[in-house]
Amino acid sequence: MSSNGKDGVVTLGGREFKRVKAGLDEAQVASFIDDLIRERDVLAKSQHHIASLTKLAETTIVEADRLANQLKTEAAEQGKAESAAIIDRAKEQAQQMAEKKRVEVLEIANEKASAIQSEAEKKAVLLLEDETRKTQDALRTIINEQFACLLAALEGLKQQAAAAQADFEDRLARSTEEGGAMALEPREESGAVTMQPQEEGATAVAELEGELSAARVKEGKASDEDLQPIHTVHQSETGWDLSKLLEIEDRTELGEPQFEVEILPPIHMRKMMEVVAHLDELPEVENTEIIPRVDMPAILVFLREQINLVDVLRTSPAVAHVEEISTDSDATNGETGKQPKKVRIGLSGDTMSQEKE
Numbered sequence: 001m002s003s004n005g006k007d008g009v010v011t012l013g014g015r016e017f018k019r020v021k022a023g024l025d026e027a028q029v030a031s032f033i034d035d036l037i038r039e040r041d042v043l044a045k046s047q048h049h050i051a052s053l054t055k056l057a058e059t060t061i062v063e064a065d066r067l068a069n070q071l072k073t074e075a076a077e078q079g080k081a082e083s084a085a086i087i088d089r090a091k092e093q094a095q096q097m098a099e100k101k102r103v104e105v106l107e108i109a110n111e112k113a114s115a116i117q118s119e120a121e122k123k124a125v126l127l128l129e130d131e132t133r134k135t136q137d138a139l140r141t142i143i144n145e146q147f148a149c150l151l152a153a154l155e156g157l158k159q160q161a162a163a164a165q166a167d168f169e170d171r172l173a174r175s176t177e178e179g180g181a182m183a184l185e186p187r188e189e190s191g192a193v194t195m196q197p198q199e200e201g202a203t204a205v206a207e208l209e210g211e212l213s214a215a216r217v218k219e220g221k222a223s224d225e226d227l228q229p230i231h232t233v234h235q236s237e238t239g240w241d242l243s244k245l246l247e248i249e250d251r252t253e254l255g256e257p258q259f260e261v262e263i264l265p266p267i268h269m270r271k272m273m274e275v276v277a278h279l280d281e282l283p284e285v286e287n288t289e290i291i292p293r294v295d296m297p298a299i300l301v302f303l304r305e306q307i308n309l310v311d312v313l314r315t316s317p318a319v320a321h322v323e324e325i326s327t328d329s330d331a332t333n334g335e336t337g338k339q340p341k342k343v344r345i346g347l348s349g350d351t352m353s354q355e356k357e
Contacts, residue, residue, distance in 0.1 A: 258306075301340075
């Protein structure tokens with residue numbers, strides 16, 4: 001307790017108190033206040049200690065929860081691992097048992113399959129032999145029929161060619177007797193007269209080629225003894241040059257051709273006639289002549305003036321490609337009395353449907 005010198009004011013415990021009449025004993029009040037201050041300090045220390053303990057308890061609880069969760073996780077993982085190991089062992093045992101059963105089943109199935117396959121092979125051999133005999137008989141019949149038809153067609157073609165040659169020789173003899181009357185006739189009329197047997201012969205040749213191609217397809221499936229008649233026909237009956245029998249135009253007025261245009265198979269009459277018409281329309285071309293060979297027909301071209309026939313042929317829609325063949329006549333530039341220049345062409349491939357129409 002202290003006094004600051006002011007009248008009526010007393011400082012107790014750091015605070016000022018007014019002095020009143022009949023007041024309390026200052027010593028007792030000061031002692032009581034000191035006790036209260038000590039108690040407050042003790043309580044403050046206790047409160048701080050309790051807060052520390054509370055914080056420690058909270059930290060302990062959190063750590064305990066973390067350890068508990070960790071233990072749970074480890075226990076769960078360990079349980080999963082043990083469970084997976086048990087499952088793996090069970091699977092392995094099951095696979096071993098299944099593999100053992102599979103091997104047993106495969107052995108039984110292989111034995112049955114071998115027996116079935118052996119029986120099926122025996123039946124297949126018998127069936128194949130039977131079908132082979134039937135096929136050979138059918139092919140033999142078909143080839144013999146085709147052979148007979150080809151012989152008849154070739155015989156008719158030879159007769160037609162002989163008749164055309166006889167007609168030409170007869171007209172040539174009559175024209176000679178009449179003092180050259182044939183030479184005075186217009187070129188268009190003689191061309192109309194001579195083109196008809198050529199077209200007929202070429203058409204027959206094309207038809208025969210189609211039949212021969214069909215017969216050759218069947219030849220691949222027939223036996224050697226069945227193929228002998230058709231092979232003989234191809235070598236003996238078609239080996240002669242049809243162009244010599246169907247050559248019915250007199251070349252004495254035109255001289256020798258400057259170009260020979262060979263036509264590669266397949267041969268289509270309509271496209272070939274389009275090429276001939278295209279050439280006849282050119283003012284540089286004097287005349288054209290078809291040589292209907294069986295293997296590779298040709299068009300002889302007689303020129304009034306020299307032209308680049310290869311470029312001209314490339315402009316024709318009926319021509320697919322053009323190839324110039326080198327010969328000894330190249331050095332003479334196709335002069336009269338020399339061999340004609342040879343050009344080889346392939347016809348465009350859109351003629352099958354047109355010819356069928």
